[in-house]
Amino acid sequence: MAERNATLETTIETLITQKKYPTLRDILVTMNPADIAAMFSDLEERTLPLLFRLLPKDIAAETFAELEPDLQELLIRGFSDSELKEVVDELYLDDAVDLVEEMPANVVKRILRQADAETRKLINDILKYPEDSAGSIMTTEFIDLRPTMTVQDALKNIRRNGSDSETINTCYVTDEGKHLLGIVSIRAILLSEEDAVLMDIMEDNVISVSTLTDQEEATAMISRYNFTVMPVVDGENRLVGIITVDDAMDVMEDEATEDIEIMGGVTPVDTPYLRTSVFQFWRARIPWLMLLMIGATFTGMILDHFENALVRFTVLTMFIPMLMDTGGNSGSQCSVTVIRALSLGDIEFSDLLAVIWKEIRVAVLCGLSLAAVSFAKILLVDRLLLGNNDITILVALTVCVTMAVVVLAAKLIGCTLPMLADKLGLDPAVMSSPFITTIVDALSLLVYFAIASALLGT
Amino acid sequence: MAERNATLETTIETLITQKKYPTLRDILVTMNPADIAAMFSDLEERTLPLLFRLLPKDIAAETFAELEPDLQELLIRGFSDSELKEVVDELYLDDAVDLVEEMPANVVKRILRQADAETRKLINDILKYPEDSAGSIMTTEFIDLRPTMTVQDALKNIRRNGSDSETINTCYVTDEGKHLLGIVSIRAILLSEEDAVLMDIMEDNVISVSTLTDQEEATAMISRYNFTVMPVVDGENRLVGIITVDDAMDVMEDEATEDIEIMGGVTPVDTPYLRTSVFQFWRARIPWLMLLMIGATFTGMILDHFENALVRFTVLTMFIPMLMDTGGNSGSQCSVTVIRALSLGDIEFSDLLAVIWKEIRVAVLCGLSLAAVSFAKILLVDRLLLGNNDITILVALTVCVTMAVVVLAAKLIGCTLPMLADKLGLDPAVMSSPFITTIVDALSLLVYFAIASALLGT
Numbered sequence: 001m002a003e004r005n006a007t008l009e010t011t012i013e014t015l016i017t018q019k020k021y022p023t024l025r026d027i028l029v030t031m032n033p034a035d036i037a038a039m040f041s042d043l044e045e046r047t048l049p050l051l052f053r054l055l056p057k058d059i060a061a062e063t064f065a066e067l068e069p070d071l072q073e074l075l076i077r078g079f080s081d082s083e084l085k086e087v088v089d090e091l092y093l094d095d096a097v098d099l100v101e102e103m104p105a106n107v108v109k110r111i112l113r114q115a116d117a118e119t120r121k122l123i124n125d126i127l128k129y130p131e132d133s134a135g136s137i138m139t140t141e142f143i144d145l146r147p148t149m150t151v152q153d154a155l156k157n158i159r160r161n162g163s164d165s166e167t168i169n170t171c172y173v174t175d176e177g178k179h180l181l182g183i184v185s186i187r188a189i190l191l192s193e194e195d196a197v198l199m200d201i202m203e204d205n206v207i208s209v210s211t212l213t214d215q216e217e218a219t220a221m222i223s224r225y226n227f228t229v230m231p232v233v234d235g236e237n238r239l240v241g242i243i244t245v246d247d248a249m250d251v252m253e254d255e256a257t258e259d260i261e262i263m264g265g266v267t268p269v270d271t272p273y274l275r276t277s278v279f280q281f282w283r284a285r286i287p288w289l290m291l292l293m294i295g296a297t298f299t300g301m302i303l304d305h306f307e308n309a310l311v312r313f314t315v316l317t318m319f320i321p322m323l324m325d326t327g328g329n330s331g332s333q334c335s336v337t338v339i340r341a342l343s344l345g346d347i348e349f350s351d352l353l354a355v356i357w358k359e360i361r362v363a364v365l366c367g368l369s370l371a372a373v374s375f376a377k378i379l380l381v382d383r384l385l386l387g388n389n390d391i392t393i394l395v396a397l398t399v400c401v402t403m404a405v406v407v408l409a410a411k412l413i414g415c416t417l418p419m420l421a422d423k424l425g426l427d428p429a430v431m432s433s434p435f436i437t438t439i440v441d442a443l444s445l446l447v448y449f450a451i452a453s454a455l456l457g458t
Numbered sequence: 459m460a461e462r463n464a465t466l467e468t469t470i471e472t473l474i475t476q477k478k479y480p481t482l483r484d485i486l487v488t489m490n491p492a493d494i495a496a497m498f499s500d501l502e503e504r505t506l507p508l509l510f511r512l513l514p515k516d517i518a519a520e521t522f523a524e525l526e527p528d529l530q531e532l533l534i535r536g537f538s539d540s541e542l543k544e545v546v547d548e549l550y551l552d553d554a555v556d557l558v559e560e561m562p563a564n565v566v567k568r569i570l571r572q573a574d575a576e577t578r579k580l581i582n583d584i585l586k587y588p589e590d591s592a593g594s595i596m597t598t599e600f601i602d603l604r605p606t607m608t609v610q611d612a613l614k615n616i617r618r619n620g621s622d623s624e625t626i627n628t629c630y631v632t633d634e635g636k637h638l639l640g641i642v643s644i645r646a647i648l649l650s651e652e653d654a655v656l657m658d659i660m661e662d663n664v665i666s667v668s669t670l671t672d673q674e675e676a677t678a679m680i681s682r683y684n685f686t687v688m689p690v691v692d693g694e695n696r697l698v699g700i701i702t703v704d705d706a707m708d709v710m711e712d713e714a715t716e717d718i719e720i721m722g723g724v725t726p727v728d729t730p731y732l733r734t735s736v737f738q739f740w741r742a743r744i745p746w747l748m749l750l751m752i753g754a755t756f757t758g759m760i761l762d763h764f765e766n767a768l769v770r771f772t773v774l775t776m777f778i779p780m781l782m783d784t785g786g787n788s789g790s791q792c793s794v795t796v797i798r799a800l801s802l803g804d805i806e807f808s809d810l811l812a813v814i815w816k817e818i819r820v821a822v823l824c825g826l827s828l829a830a831v832s833f834a835k836i837l838l839v840d841r842l843l844l845g846n847n848d849i850t851i852l853v854a855l856t857v858c859v860t861m862a863v864v865v866l867a868a869k870l871i872g873c874t875l876p877m878l879a880d881k882l883g884l885d886p887a888v889m890s891s892p893f894i895t896t897i898v899d900a901l902s903l904l905v906y907f908a909i910a911s912a913l914l915g916t
Contacts, residue, residue: 340718
């Protein structure tokens with residue numbers, strides 16, 4: 001929640017003009033790095049380098065990792081080489097990798113020049129993993145123990161290496177070849193006798209992901225197994241990194257945002273709303289609008305084709321929006337439910353028949369309810385109350401039968417298309433409201449005119 | 459990911475018929491509780507009590523906590539009192555509370571009768587917090603230390619109480635009155651000298667939530683601050699519980715699902731797709747369909763009202779779907795983006811003017827692009843290629859001006875309504891595609907006929 005405290009910002013800006021640096025520093029050190037970063041994005045950009053230099057080294061690095069890429073770049077451009085080295089040295093490896101991925105080439109060169117040889121090698125290794133893979137979001141800073149160590153040895157090792165590791169809550173037991181043998185929590189270590197051997201207290205049914213596992217799947221597994229950290233192994237089961245739960249939460253949030261945006265017919269934009277430019281929004285939205293606009297012209301052509309029927313039975317026109325919208329909404333409801341169930345892993349392609357069978361029954365219930373209500377409404381309100389005498393029982397029947405058929409067709413399309421997309425390796429979210437609506441619109445009209453022709457002889 | 463291994467299930471069912479219980483037990487203990495629970499929901503229900511009894515006590519409780527409520531109830535109904543007591547004693551308090559919340563009254567009575575007096579009191583205390591509050595999802599099992607303790611004292615305390623606490627990774631420092639003074643990570647404890655005093659090594663800028671904080675906000679804070687656990691305090695800053703990150707991830711996932719479902723015009727259903735009944739789906743979908751259907755009849759009435767214009771200029775009819783759909787899609791895009799930004803805390807009501815100003819500019823860009831493309835398309839394809847001579851330059855102009863105006867109006871409605879809903883304390887997700895589309899549809903027609911009347915004199 002980006003609750004922004006306007007008073008605090010004003011205070012800070014006043015203190016900057018008054019050059020009260022010790023006071024500013026005192027204020028900043030009471031704050032959490034995430035809050036400092038949120039405040040930085042609301043302050044005037046020219047004040048940031050000054051404020052950033054006031055931060056103690058460790059808070060500075062954490063704040064830096066939380067900043068938006070454009071502010072990171074701004075700061076880096078103002079850093080001397082030694083300032084840059086200080087920040088890069090303090091960053092956790094996964095944050096350093098994120099930074100290198102976001103910055104333009106010339107800034108990346110400067111960053112890598114300041115990193116020590118070991119870090120540079122590690123960053124380059126992680127950069128080699130495909131985007132959105134577990135390898136690309138892992139960190140290589142973890143506690144690595146041997147199976148023959150006693151609890152006392154393990155504690156010594158943790159005390160020696162713990163400050164460089166991203167977490168000590170879960171430690172890993174590996175052999176000399178780095179093969180992952182087991183995991184042991186800090187709790188198990190602390191609650192065991194000092195001379196117990198790790199081999200005996202470790203959990204040896206280890207759940208791990210591969211460097212090439214999709215980050216979304218790795219994240220879902222962390223959530224499913226209630227882990228706070230997930231080991232990442234290479235093709236030979238050698239432990240190469242860990243994914244921590246805080247990064248998993250970020251991935252989960254980003255993936256949900258991406259799904260929601262795609263379902264709303266928008267190409268995902270990964271900057272916060274207020275920092276996204278008008279042009280970026282235009283680029284994210286216009287291809288979909290164009291595509292769907294062209295799709296809708298087919299609906300228009302169908303409408304045009306049945307013009308004669310409409311001229312003879314103009315009363316049919318007034319029910320077109322209701323039929324098209326209800327069809328579109330029925331299809332959207334179904335596609336949204338199915339897309340989410342697919343992304344949570346509740347269903348998969350092999351469940352297609354079960355899903356279709358369920359949706360058919362839901363569609364029959366919904367279609368009958370809607371048809372009954374609209375039949376009554378058309379005769380009571382439109383005919384009797386509003387006195388539209390063009391509305392006959394047959395017209396009402398045409399509308400209601402169409403309604404039931406359209407709802408059924410819409411639900412079938414709405415559940416089938418996302419599952420087919422998933423099976424074909426496409427993002428099922430693409431098959432949501434906007435597309436389903438466009439398809440169902442055209443279909444609704446075809447059904448409407450076919451039924452009208454059968455019942456009314458148009 | 460509910461990857462279900464059909465072979466494993468078949469093996470297990472075969473072993474059950476062959477009564478090979480030791481083999482079954484050997485298989486089950488190699489599995490993670492989350493996987494056992496996923497498998498249970500795919501097995502025949504009558505085999506579950508038998509399999510469950512084969513599980514060792516601790517795995518049994520964890521598996522039980524992971525099961526869907528209907529299977530939990532099934533198992534409980536088969537339990538003897540002493541079996542029930544064993545499971546309830548092993549459950550973490552937050553899981554016990556979840557259980558009590560989900561079960562029917564007669565089962566709850568049995569559960570509470572088996573719980574010891576202390577647990578019963580704690581469960582009842584947590585049940586008093588409002589649904590969806592931080593208090594309702596917290597657990598009261600944490601490590602609680604005094605500021606004057608040395609590191610050595612703290613480690614002794616942790617070794618004594620660690621097995622009952624949900625996590626030892628973060629410990630809390632409180633005074634005698636239970637007021638929260640600071641937090642100290644197990645890492646800080648292990649990396650400090652044995653005679654260091656907690657007061658000196660604890661972090662005393664503690665971020666906490668209140669028992670009444672909304673669970674969604676508490677979860678967002680855990681994600682924002684990269685916590686693995688968040689302290690929950692009462693009105694007097696007394697520490698009463700903690701929320702662990704695994705529960706926060708579940709809340710995050712549920713809230714995203716809820717948002718997505720509401721945005722798709724479905725009342726959220728909290729059971730997995732395949733376990734949700736046809737009737738539940740009907741109940742979740744029909745009210746929205748009815749409401750939106752009635753909304754769409756107004757669009758129909760507008761269409762009806764302009765029937766005369768349509769009879770004289772039938773060519774106008776064919777562009778109605780394109781205009782309505784493009785308007786609806788433009789509005790949806792904008793509402794989806796704004797709703798997600800609100801729920802991530804990227805924007806709030808005070809940003810309304812900034813949002814409107816940004817959307818106006820995006821709308822002008824989108825509107826002009828779409829108008830230009832459709833102007834060219836109407837004249838080149840519809841008139842020249844398809845030879846529709848009813849299409850004059852003025853008709854094309856009418857459609858394109860309408861397009862630009864409708865896109866602008868749709869974007870304004872799409873960004874304003876969710877923000878207003880949020881300000882009024884409603885869920886902004888309600889103001890998404892289905893509602894926006896219904897409103898924009900009616901508006902599109904009004905604009906279309908007004909512009910047609912001005913340009914064509916219909």
